[in-house]
Amino acid sequence: MIGLHRIEGYAIVSADGMIADADGDMPDAIRNEADQRFLQTEMDRAAALVHGRHSHEGGPRAARRKRIIVTRQIAAVAPDPANANALLWNPAGATIEQAIAALGIGDGTIAIIGGTDVFGLFLSLYDAFHLTRADRAVIPHGRPLFPGVGADMALEDVLARHGLRPGPQRNLDAAAGITLATWQRSRG
Numbered sequence: 014m015i016g017l018h019r020i021e022g023y024a025i026v027s028a029d030g031m032i033a034d035a036d037g038d039m040p041d042a043i044r045n046e047a048d049q050r051f052l053q054t055e056m057d058r059a060a061a062l063v064h065g066r067h068s069h070e071g072g073p074r075a076a077r078r079k080r081i082i083v084t085r086q087i088a089a090v091a092p093d094p095a096n097a098n099a100l101l102w103n104p105a106g107a108t109i110e111q112a113i114a115a116l117g118i119g120d121g122t123i124a125i126i127g128g129t130d131v132f133g134l135f136l137s138l139y140d141a142f143h144l145t146r147a148d149r150a151v152i153p154h155g156r157p158l159f160p161g162v163g164a165d166m167a168l169e170d171v172l173a174r175h176g177l178r179p180g181p182q183r184n185l186d187a188a189a190g191i192t193l194a195t196w197q198r199s200r201g
């Protein structure tokens with residue numbers, strides 16, 4: 014939690030724990046319509062989104078959503094001249110609490126949607142992490158879900174080390190081998 018805000022992460026990963034290829038593009042092998050429907054519904058109920066400058070949830074309702082865009086192009090926080098619903102935030106110059114206050118939102122969930130470094134910034138804060146798996150895809154030399162994930166470090170170990178436990182796995186698209194499990198912070 015941050016104040017009254019729940020912090021929830023959302024990602025779709027390949028079997029080897031990657032969110033994008035080496036060039037920073039998301040290959041078709043980890044794009045899935047059922048996952049997009051799930052993501053879009055969740056983004057509609059979030060109070061705000063947080064993502065790096067190269068990430069975006071897309072979809073027809075994106076412009077209406079409040080968002081914090083992580084960037085080193087400003088010193089602390091600043092309005093986004095390109096989007097009245099967006100705030101630019103540099104974590105080196107302002108806390109996430111200050112960024113949320115500057116965005117001016119009410120209670121509700123803050124949705125963290127990547128990429129790698131942004132997912133990593135919130136590891137100790139997630140109340141839940143919604144992990145979609147595209148286990149038929151592998152992305153050699155790709156961008157990992159969290160910094161350091163790869164042959165020597167499984168993303169599940171990173172989530173567990175930060176106090177999250179997996180919930181039941183459900184099929185989002187059985188024909189395509191796409192599953193979803195929500196990891197929750199265990200309290201007490």
Ligand SMILES: NC(=O)c1ccc[n+]([C@@H]2O[C@H](COP(=O)([O-])OP(=O)(O)OC[C@H]3O[C@@H](n4cnc5c(N)ncnc54)[C@H](OP(=O)(O)O)[C@@H]3O)[C@@H](O)[C@H]2O)c1
Nearest residue numbers: 024025032033037039065066067068084085127128129130
């Ligand atoms: N599979 C998935 O679920 C998923 C999720 C998210 C993204 N993706 C994909 O991953 C690719 C992009 O990933 P990415 O990791 O390169 O992009 P990203 O996090 O969206 O953007 C990187 C940029 O964000 C800013 N940034 C990141 N960490 C920062 C920090 N600690 N402090 C200040 N600024 C910071 C920097 O912006 P400045 O250059 O402006 O300083 C950096 O260049 C895209 O293809 C996207 O579609 C996939």
